[in-house]
Amino acid sequence: MSGNEKFLKVDNLVVEYTSGGEIVHAVNGVSFSLERGETLGLVGETGAGKTTIAKSILRILPDPQGKVRNGSIRLDGVDLLELSEREMQGIRGNRVSMVFQDPMTSLNPVMKVGEQIAEVIRKHNKKMERPAIQKAIEMLELVGIPGSRAMEYPHQFSGGMKQRVVIAMALACKPDLILADEPTSALDVTIQAQVLEMITELKIKQNTSMILITHDLGVVGNVCDKVAVIYAGEVLEYGDKLEIFLNPSHPYTVGLFGAIPDLSVKSRRLTNIEGLPPDPFNLPVGCCFSPRCKNVREDCFKRKFPLQQIGEKHYCSCGYAPLGF
Amino acid sequence: MGKYIIRRLLWMIPVILGVAVFIFTIMYWVPGDPAQLILGAEGTPETIAELREKMGLNEPYGVQLVRYLKQVFIEFNFGESYFTRRSVGGELIARIPRTVALGISSMLLTILVGTPLGIMAAVYQNRIPDRICMIIALIGVSMPAFWMALMLVIVFSVRLGILPAQGIDGVSSYILPILSLSFAGWGSQARMSRSAMLEVIRSDYVTTASAKGLTQREVIFKHALPNAMIPIITSAGGQLAHVFGGSAVIENVFSIPGVGNYMIQAINTRDYPIVEGSVIFLAIVFAICMLLVDIGYAFADPRIKAQYVGRNSKRKVAAND
Amino acid sequence: MISIRTRFRTKKEGREKSESTLHATFMRLCRNPTAVFGGIVFIILALLVILAPWLTPYDYAAYDTKNLFQPPSPAHWCGTDQFGRDILTRLLYGGRYSMSMGFIAVGFAAIGGVSLGSICGYIGGRLDDIVMRFLDIFQAIPGILLTICMAAALGNGFDKVIIALSLTRIPSIARLMRGSVMKIRGMEYLEAAEAIGCSKARRIIKYVIPNSMAPVIVEVTMGIASTVLQLATLSYIGLGVQPPTPEWGAMLSDAKRYILIKPYMIMFPGIFIALTVLSLNFLGDGLRDALDPKLKD
Numbered sequence: 009m010s011g012n013e014k015f016l017k018v019d020n021l022v023v024e025y026t027s028g029g030e031i032v033h034a035v036n037g038v039s040f041s042l043e044r045g046e047t048l049g050l051v052g053e054t055g056a057g058k059t060t061i062a063k064s065i066l067r068i069l070p071d072p073q074g075k076v077r078n079g080s081i082r083l084d085g086v087d088l089l090e091l092s093e094r095e096m097q098g099i100r101g102n103r104v105s106m107v108f109q110d111p112m113t114s115l116n117p118v119m120k121v122g123e124q125i126a127e128v129i130r131k132h133n134k135k136m137e138r139p140a141i142q143k144a145i146e147m148l149e150l151v152g153i154p155g156s157r158a159m160e161y162p163h164q165f166s167g168g169m170k171q172r173v174v175i176a177m178a179l180a181c182k183p184d185l186i187l188a189d190e191p192t193s194a195l196d197v198t199i200q201a202q203v204l205e206m207i208t209e210l211k212i213k214q215n216t217s218m219i220l221i222t223h224d225l226g227v228v229g230n231v232c233d234k235v236a237v238i239y240a241g242e243v244l245e246y247g248d249k250l251e252i253f254l255n256p257s258h259p260y261t262v263g264l265f266g267a268i269p270d271l272s273v274k275s276r277r278l279t280n281i282e283g284l285p286p287d288p289f290n291l292p293v294g295c296c297f298s299p300r301c302k303n304v305r306e307d308c309f310k311r312k313f314p315l316q317q318i319g320e321k322h323y324c325s326c327g328y329a330p331l332g333f
Numbered sequence: 334m335g336k337y338i339i340r341r342l343l344w345m346i347p348v349i350l351g352v353a354v355f356i357f358t359i360m361y362w363v364p365g366d367p368a369q370l371i372l373g374a375e376g377t378p379e380t381i382a383e384l385r386e387k388m389g390l391n392e393p394y395g396v397q398l399v400r401y402l403k404q405v406f407i408e409f410n411f412g413e414s415y416f417t418r419r420s421v422g423g424e425l426i427a428r429i430p431r432t433v434a435l436g437i438s439s440m441l442l443t444i445l446v447g448t449p450l451g452i453m454a455a456v457y458q459n460r461i462p463d464r465i466c467m468i469i470a471l472i473g474v475s476m477p478a479f480w481m482a483l484m485l486v487i488v489f490s491v492r493l494g495i496l497p498a499q500g501i502d503g504v505s506s507y508i509l510p511i512l513s514l515s516f517a518g519w520g521s522q523a524r525m526s527r528s529a530m531l532e533v534i535r536s537d538y539v540t541t542a543s544a545k546g547l548t549q550r551e552v553i554f555k556h557a558l559p560n561a562m563i564p565i566i567t568s569a570g571g572q573l574a575h576v577f578g579g580s581a582v583i584e585n586v587f588s589i590p591g592v593g594n595y596m597i598q599a600i601n602t603r604d605y606p607i608v609e610g611s612v613i614f615l616a617i618v619f620a621i622c623m624l625l626v627d628i629g630y631a632f633a634d635p636r637i638k639a640q641y642v643g644r645n646s647k648r649k650v651a652a653n654d
Numbered sequence: 655m656i657s658i659r660t661r662f663r664t665k666k667e668g669r670e671k672s673e674s675t676l677h678a679t680f681m682r683l684c685r686n687p688t689a690v691f692g693g694i695v696f697i698i699l700a701l702l703v704i705l706a707p708w709l710t711p712y713d714y715a716a717y718d719t720k721n722l723f724q725p726p727s728p729a730h731w732c733g734t735d736q737f738g739r740d741i742l743t744r745l746l747y748g749g750r751y752s753m754s755m756g757f758i759a760v761g762f763a764a765i766g767g768v769s770l771g772s773i774c775g776y777i778g779g780r781l782d783d784i785v786m787r788f789l790d791i792f793q794a795i796p797g798i799l800l801t802i803c804m805a806a807a808l809g810n811g812f813d814k815v816i817i818a819l820s821l822t823r824i825p826s827i828a829r830l831m832r833g834s835v836m837k838i839r840g841m842e843y844l845e846a847a848e849a850i851g852c853s854k855a856r857r858i859i860k861y862v863i864p865n866s867m868a869p870v871i872v873e874v875t876m877g878i879a880s881t882v883l884q885l886a887t888l889s890y891i892g893l894g895v896q897p898p899t900p901e902w903g904a905m906l907s908d909a910k911r912y913i914l915i916k917p918y919m920i921m922f923p924g925i926f927i928a929l930t931v932l933s934l935n936f937l938g939d940g941l942r943d944a945l946d947p948k949l950k951d
Contacts, residue, residue: 068543100546108544113537118559118635127555128545161635177545351791359807468688471939475879475932477886480906480924487917578796582887586910596799597891600806612803616794 014082015217016042016065016185021079023060023069023241032288034060036241036296037079039315042234044184047211047218049232049249051225051264053285057241058221059109062187065219066106067096083185102132105178106187107207110194111170115162122148122158125177132181147176151206168199172206179210186211186218192227204231225268229253234321237261240286240296243315247322257324259301295326303328334638338628345620350402352616353609357401360605361394370603371415401609411610416602421610425592429618431501432584432591436576438507439515443576444569446515447522452561454523455530456553467527470520478579482513482586499588506587514583518572525568529561536560562633570626577619682944689940695933699926703749712740714747715898723916732922735905736912741919744900745926751901753930755812756882759819764874767824771831772866776839776858782832789825797822801884805893815894819881830873834866841865868945875938879931886927902927 023035035057042048050058063069065081065088081088083104088096105128108114116124125144133140145155151172153165162170171191178186188207192200208231211218220232228235228249235252237245237260245258256262266279283300286292292299298308305328313327368384369376376384385391389400404410411421447470454466489509490498497506533539534557542556543549581593588594592611599607631638683689702709718738726733732741774782792800804818838844839862847857888894889903890910897904902923909919 066544068540097546097548100544102546106541106544108537108541110537114541116538116542116556116560118633119556127547131546161639163636163639174541177541347787348790348794351787352794355791356795356803359803363807364809471932471935472928475935476924476928477883477890477903477906479887479890480920480927483906483910483913483920484924487913487920491914491917574793574796576796578798578800581799581802582891585891593799597802600802601892608803608806612795612799615796615799619796620794 014041015044015046015084017080017082018061018065019080019082021061021064021081022077023057023064023074024077025074027073030289033291034074034241034288035064036291038236038238038241038243039079040234040236040243040246042185042217042219044217045212045215046234047220047232048234048236049228050219050221050236050238051223051228052238053223055285055288056238058238059189060241061238062106062189062219062221065185065187066100066104068100068106098132101128101178101183102181103183104185104187105181105183107171107174107178107189107191109190111167111174112194114174115170117162120159120161121165121173125158125173125180128177129180144176144180147180148173150179150210151176168195168203171195171199171203175203175207175210179214179216182214183216186216187221188218189221190223191220193222193224200227207231225264237264240288240291242296243323243325244297245322245324245326246315247319251319251322255319255322257318257322258297258326259303260297297326334631337631338624341624341627345624349613349617349620350406353402353405353613354398356609356612357398358394360609361397363603363605365603366390367415367603367605405610405613411614412606414599414607415604421606424595424607425610425614428590428592428595429614431589432580432593432615433618435507435510435514435584435589435591436573436580438511439518439580440569440572440576442511442515443518443522443572447519448526448565450519451523451526451528451565452530452558454527455534458531463527466523470523472520473516473518474520476517478513478517479582479586481516482509482583485509485513486586501589510583510587510589513586514576514579517579518575521575522565522568522572525571526561526565529564529568530557532564533557533561559633563630566626566630566633570623570630573619573622573626577615577622679944683940686940686943688936689944692933692936692940695929696937699749699930699933700753703746703753706743706746706750710740710743710746712743714739714744714900723912725916725918733916733918735908735919741905741922744905745902745922748900748902748905748923749926749930751812751895751899752882752885752903752927755816755819755885756878759816759881759885760823760874760877762816762820763823763827763877764870766820767827768831768870770824771828771833771870772835772858772863774828775832775835775866776862778836785828786832789828792822792825798884798887801888802891802893805888810893810896812895815885815888818888819884822884823877823881827870827873827877830869831866834869835862838862838865871945872938872942875934875941879934879938882927882931882934 018041019039021035021038022033025032025034038057038061040048050061052058060069060074063074064076067076067088069075076089079089083099088099091099115121122141122144125147126140129140129143130136136143141158145158148158149155153169153172153176157165162173165173171194175191186207191207192203195203204227207218210216220227222228232249234247235245235249236243237252237258239260245252245256245261252261253265256265260281263279263281267281269278281300282302286296286299292309294307294309294311295301295304295313298304301308308327313325315323315325316327318324366381366385368381368388368390372380372384389397392400401412404412409422411425413420414424450466450470454463457463486498486509489496496509498509500506538560539552539557542552547555580591581597583589584591584594585597592615596608596611596615599605599611716739718734721730721734721738722736724730724734724738730740730742732745735741735744770785774785795803801818801822804821805815808814808818844857844861847861852860885894885901886903886906889901890907892907895901895904897908905923906920909916909923912919
């Protein structure tokens with residue numbers, strides 16, 4: 009199969025962590041896909057499993073605690089989960105790269121920033137016309153840092169600049185897919201906007217696909233094309249951003265949107281979602297959201313509902329959502 | 334950087350002075366009359382009184398203290414042994430090379446053995462190599478160094494006869510002393526290296542390095558190790574204290590004519606100038622070694638170097654980028 | 655990955671808050687095989703030395719000129735020494751000195767060090783500076799040398815040796831406590847406590863001290879081990895306990911003369927010392943892991 013094949017296709021991904029003999033069900037059957045140049049927003053609360061999904065794509069889950077139990081992750085048709093470690097090393101930083109959440113700790117404190125960028129360039133480019141460090145300086149300039157600062161250490165930069173270095177590192181080998189794990193959560197709001205804008209520009213320039221993990225619906229609205237709402241390791245709602253924003257269907261999604269203050273409306277009580285996310289050691293039988301759902305029915309507790317198409321590019325895993333509440 | 338070194342050296346001075354005051358004071362309060370000790374059985378009450386007068390032992394504590402400090406720090410004279418009348422300072426200088434050789438070699442051996450052991454334990458955390466390393470480490474720390482020395486002597490000198498049990502006849506006579514002195518440190522060095530490495534392995538920048546496609550070996554050697562070196566060097570510095578202290582007893586066991594043995598023998602004969610001089614001397618050597626370790630530290634961690642170098646480094650660019 | 659797991663864990667622990675942390679720590683300790691091993695061995699050793707009179711038929715000081723220098727045998731499990739005394743008996747009685755002196759010395763050091771460290775850490779300022787300078791002077795002399803000097807100065811006798819041992823140990827405990835207190839002092843939950851009207855004394859007693867104790871507990875356990883070693887060393891040199899008291903280090907000092915002909919005399923005291931110290935070290939290690947589980951995995 010080729011041609012119509014999606015660029016990235018994740019099918020029924022199941023990931024577990026073992027901790028002291030107990031098993032954490034971090035990801036429980038997640039499926040989604042992505043085209044070239046598209047941005048998918050993975051939205052959900054802390055601990056929902058979003059980072060685990062990203063790390064599974066790159067296969068950098070902690071070993072031996074984290075294991076992919078089931079599913080496939082196809083990049084251009086090739087299942088990444090089947091590749092050897094060596095082949096994966098060729099892909100990491102090269103075709104798929106990741107931007108991590110906390111810029112304060114994601115850079116090696118005792119290595120110069122230019123060298124850290126040059127390292128990934130050197131790793132994936134056997135023949136180079138000129139030294140990798142020059143390319144690294146170019147990347148720094150691209151993200152708005154003067155090239156003269158390439159020989160400085162991370163502690164000499166502020167948080168926002170460190171994050172730009174991390175982005176430069178991620179883009180250095182012109183990846184096809186970027187995984188951005190809450191890239192702006194640790195930054196000031198004003199810097200957030202700048203960094204996001206920069207990521208989007210570069211992404212468009214290089215036609216890179218992106219999976220953006222965030223808990224901020226505003227960011228999703230600005231930057232993403234598709235959205236997947238993750239809860240307790242499952243996809244509750246998935247599809248085109250506009251459709252979901254205009255027509256949130258799953259009770260959880262509705263709750264999330266209801267919790268956003270809206271300046272245009274005169275006054276409205278913010279809705280909140282009662283309860284807490286489930287204990288990942290002990291997930292509920294049946295729909296994972298059932299303990300907190302305001303519209304729960306009897307059999308929600310007993311069975312799980314698969315993702316169903318409820319719109320042209322809109323899928324929802326609540327069995328009762330299409331019927332309206 | 335030079336400024337930092339000078340500042341440290343200046344700060345060492347009050348500490349060493351303090352050590353001198355301390356050791357003089359406690360030796361002062363030890364019961365027993367030095368004049369009587371020196372004259373021994375031949376002393377009559379008159380000769381003893383005369384000697385006391387000559388040695389200035391009748392003067393108040395404060396006066397004697399100041400006299401001693403002046404003597405040591407201004408004239409660089411550690412006095413004479415009560416019994417042999419030989420210059421303490423001269424003897425110390427003749428002996429210190431052996432103590433330093435013993436100490437530094439042991440420390441090097443500890444680092445060379447303990448660090449890789451700990452790193453391996455960290456990389457294979459909670460699996461067999463980790464458990465074995467840690468158990469060996471703990472056993473080493475648990476036995477008295479001098480007992481280890483005695484056991485080694487039993488095996489290698491008495492039973493096998495291949496290594497000497499005493500003295501310093503050539504290189505082979507240093508082998509057992511270095512081994513016994515060093516062995517106690519393998520455990521703590523391994524444990525420090527292990528926890529340093531574990532903490533580093535879990536950090537975000539190591540995950541970043543993996544995400545760049547580096548092999549595990551590259552991640553460990555280029556990213557994890559250089560960062561783990563910092564606490565490991567600190568721990569090596571900690572070994573120094575053990576090594577300088579323990580060397581005294583090991584010298585005693587193997588009859589090595591070093592500073593530590595000098596001091597221990599003097600304690601038994603109550604030859605106080607030797608005891609005081611040895612302690613001060615060792616404290617100085619110890620402090621200099623610690624300073625060297627701290628400087629090494631600065632080279633390993635550019636953040637610390639920045640603190641030492643001071644104004645010239647662009648430490649914090651303002652938050653507006 | 656760690657971030658997810660610690661987030662999960664805190665949610666679980668939130669629900670377990672009704673369990674006391676002491677209980678939780680103890681359970682974690684029990685799950686650690688080496689710590690349990692250490693604890694059991696130590697308890698056995700302690701029992702052996704406490705029950706010494708009822709366990710051996712021999713008198714530790716009685717000469718037996720017919721049985722000099724016997725190698726280990728069914729009658730004398732560890733052999734006899736140069737005066738015909740049963741070595742195992744001497745080891746058991748000796749253990750009373752070695753172990754109790756270790757405990758007492760570290761006990762004093764703990765009281766002194768914790769008080770000193772808390773005061774310095776909490777008050778800070780000039781007092782802290784001065785006391786730290788003093789401690790610097792103490793720590794400028796390598797550990798065992800300091801103990802040797804003080805023991806030499808104070809003279810022989812159990813109480814004097816205990817004083818020397820505990821004085822040497824105070825600086826490290828004090829420093830640790832001080833560091834701990836300074837860290838806790840800066841924590842926001844203290845400000846929060848103050849904001850709800852908690853008095854200073856209550857804050858210190860209820861928040862600062864309990865939260866600062868963890869590293870100190872580990873240090874004290876390891877300190878007992880280290881003190882037992884130092885005591886043995888002191889006795890070996892001749893500064894600690896005097897003959898005929900059968901302290902382990904003193905027995906080694908005796909035996910070194912006969913190293914060429916009677917190696918077993920050296921083996922057994924050392925084994926006992928090593929076992930005691932080892933079991934304490936295992937316990938201390940286990941305590942360290944149990945008190946701060948994040949470090950373990």
